[in-house]
Amino acid sequence: MRYLSTRDQTKTFSLSEALEKGLAPDGGLFIPEHFFPVSEFDSQLGYAEFGAKLLCPFFEGDELQKKLSNMCKLAFNFPIKLRFRKDQSPVLELFHGPTAAFKDVGARFLAQCFDPSDRKRSVLVATSGDTGGAVASAFLSKKNIEVLILYPKGKISLRQEKQITAWGENIKAFSVNGNFDDCQKIVKDALADPEWKKEKTFISANSISIGRLLPQMIYYAKSSLEYLSQLKCAPGYIIPTGNLGNAVAALYAKRLGFPIGKIVLATNANHSIVDFLKTGVWTPNKTISTLANAMDVGNPSNIERLRSLYPNIVDLRTDVSAISVSDTEISEMIRNQYKSSTETFCPHTATALVAEKKAAGKNWIIVATAHPAKFESIVEPLIGRSIEVPETLKALLNRPSVFEEIEAYFSDFKSRLSL
Numbered sequence: 001m002r003y004l005s006t007r008d009q010t011k012t013f014s015l016s017e018a019l020e021k022g023l024a025p026d027g028g029l030f031i032p033e034h035f036f037p038v039s040e041f042d043s044q045l046g047y048a049e050f051g052a053k054l055l056c057p058f059f060e061g062d063e064l065q066k067k068l069s070n071m072c073k074l075a076f077n078f079p080i081k082l083r084f085r086k087d088q089s090p091v092l093e094l095f096h097g098p099t100a101a102f103k104d105v106g107a108r109f110l111a112q113c114f115d116p117s118d119r120k121r122s123v124l125v126a127t128s129g130d131t132g133g134a135v136a137s138a139f140l141s142k143k144n145i146e147v148l149i150l151y152p153k154g155k156i157s158l159r160q161e162k163q164i165t166a167w168g169e170n171i172k173a174f175s176v177n178g179n180f181d182d183c184q185k186i187v188k189d190a191l192a193d194p195e196w197k198k199e200k201t202f203i204s205a206n207s208i209s210i211g212r213l214l215p216q217m218i219y220y221a222k223s224s225l226e227y228l229s230q231l232k233c234a235p236g237y238i239i240p241t242g243n244l245g246n247a248v249a250a251l252y253a254k255r256l257g258f259p260i261g262k263i264v265l266a267t268n269a270n271h272s273i274v275d276f277l278k279t280g281v282w283t284p285n286k287t288i289s290t291l292a293n294a295m296d297v298g299n300p301s302n303i304e305r306l307r308s309l310y311p312n313i314v315d316l317r318t319d320v321s322a323i324s325v326s327d328t329e330i331s332e333m334i335r336n337q338y339k340s341s342t343e344t345f346c347p348h349t350a351t352a353l354v355a356e357k358k359a360a361g362k363n364w365i366i367v368a369t370a371h372p373a374k375f376e377s378i379v380e381p382l383i384g385r386s387i388e389v390p391e392t393l394k395a396l397l398n399r400p401s402v403f404e405e406i407e408a409y410f411s412d413f414k415s416r417l418s419l
């Protein structure tokens with residue numbers, strides 16, 4: 001398998017090249033050169049085994065292929081559950097990993113893709129909340145790796161901030177005086193900076209990295225088969241959406257031929273993608289802060305992958321719809337779900353639950369992207385009780401936070417690291 005840029009499609013790259021570069025030389029995002037129909041898959045296989053089988057063709061011709069099996073074992077060492085519920089759509093729980101958000105899947109897999117013995121690397125990551133923690137946890141204590149995390153100051157939950165700033169060792173955190181789009185811009189500038197290119201080997205751990213996107217196909221592929229075998233029809237997915245990485249992975253799995261119906265992109269008040277589906281014209285917007293902060297993205301980078309997968313807006317509308325949800329609706333959903341079934345959901349998952357109510361059609365799987373305990377300051381007042389904290393998070397909460405504050409410009413970030 002070769003990889004192409006979403007822009008200039010004349011050059012191809014190996015998977016390892018795409019992983020090292022992060023962003024294509026022309027500023028586009030890497031995508032697989034082609035998709036192919038999948039063969040028989042057994043949904044009974046465990047995630048590691050299922051994943052290795054699914055990803056194998058995407059690693060064809062790359063030196064990493066021989067390690068793939070082991071990489072999957074190390075990366076997918078926590079449960080991913082399709083939880084069926086009485087009289088309600090099942091929930092695909094992706095938050096049982098070390099930092100309690102679905103980003104553990106991509107981050108842990110990406111961390112397996114680099115050989116720590118061959119050279120020093122700097123992992124660069126902008127985060128709207130959950131990526132930073134997942135990447136820090138995945139790369140913690142790895143030899144020859146430093147992790148640089150940029151997050152928008154004051155715009156993430158305290159527990160999210162802990163998961164970014166409390167690790168020590170090879171993890172460095174930067175609190176940026178700006179929003180997520182500013183953080184993402186700094187990362188793009190850093191990866192493109194000619195001076196740093198000579199000095200540092202950067203790897204990007206944002207969802208622009210194809211190494212995070214590919215493993216996310218696995219849970220869509222596997223859960224679609226599980227659903228099909230239980231309920232005898234193909235599920236659609238309602239996906240809490242921000243930077244569009246998780247949704248593009250679902251669409252890749254669909255393109256491979258897994259039994260997947262419609263994909264609904266559930267966004268918060270950041271509605272750029274909703275407008276795009278309506279008008280066919282792509283217009284990024286300024287980011288708005290919402291209760292579902294990991295989805296506060298006005299200019300999702302994976303839009304390029306989405307548009308290259310669906311060059312024609314009519315085809316996109318056939319497979320995908322998008323629904324924007326307000327903070328009031330998110331709060332109401334969290335409160336009502338607890339009242340009616342004593343289930344608690346994080347604000348992102350609640351966004352998907354609201355979108356389900358508004359979506360045409362049925363047979364949905366709700367994608368649950370984070371544990372509600374990460375957003376206790378939002379969820380607890382709504383349900384009127386405290387939420388039990390997962391063990392891994394508990395340990396971090398007692399450690400001190402360490403970070404540097406920077407202005408929202410690449411030059412400021414650069415000066416901190418050149419000292």
Ligand SMILES: *Cc1c(COP(=O)(O)O)cnc(C)c1O
Binds near residue numbers: 243245294348
């Ligand atoms: C990152 C994140 C999302 C959005 O995922 P994208 O791939 O950026 O669309 C949704 N929910 C949670 C909890 C997240 O951390």
